[in-house]
Amino acid sequence: EAQVTQNPRYLITVTGKKLTVTCSQNMNHEYMSWYRQDPGLGLRQIYYSMNVEVTDKGDVPEGYKVSRKEKRNFPLILESPSPNQTSLYFCASSASPGGRTEAFFGQGTRLTVV
């Protein structure tokens, strides 16, 4: 079954404690991205990756890092989380960049930073 898997689904952490949200896809997609979803603001892109070792900033990259060492994995790293990063996070992958093909989304990670 084609899927994007994110872990963990829920996470409560304290300010400043580094964390990583993992994302893995089994569709051999080259393009992957991270979004955050906040009430009233819709989904905003954090980072995206066109292929292995190729990453670039989206609309709201501050406070986040990503890496793409393997095609299937695209972890999101918060080196020093702050309360304004409390949000619902989604990883997505697609065969082509932009909107040329459908995007597959993970189930989301609800992060609370206290």
Next chain:
Amino acid sequence: SQQGEEDPQALSIQEGENATMNCSYKTSINNLQWYRQNSGRGLVHLILIRSNEREKHSGRLRVTLDTSKKSSSLLITASRAADTASYFCATDHQAAGNKLTFGGGTRVLVKP
């Protein structure tokens, strides 16, 4: 910045009725997609329509695109309780590079 803006923000209908929601955008697009999101869960792709297409159908879904008005509509016919969800349009803009830009969504409640 949000390019797609959905209208209405929320919609409540009875089961069996049709639901229509609209998406407007500001700059020229290559493609437009519609997604569904059940409460707090991941988005699920519904339909992709390209800039040179005017209408597409998928089951009970009908999407139209009017590039002259920079708008799209999603029609759900004969709605069911299971259609209760938020619906998002996502645009792929010619000048925006390699990303989808999502609107704020329309929350649809289908009452049994």
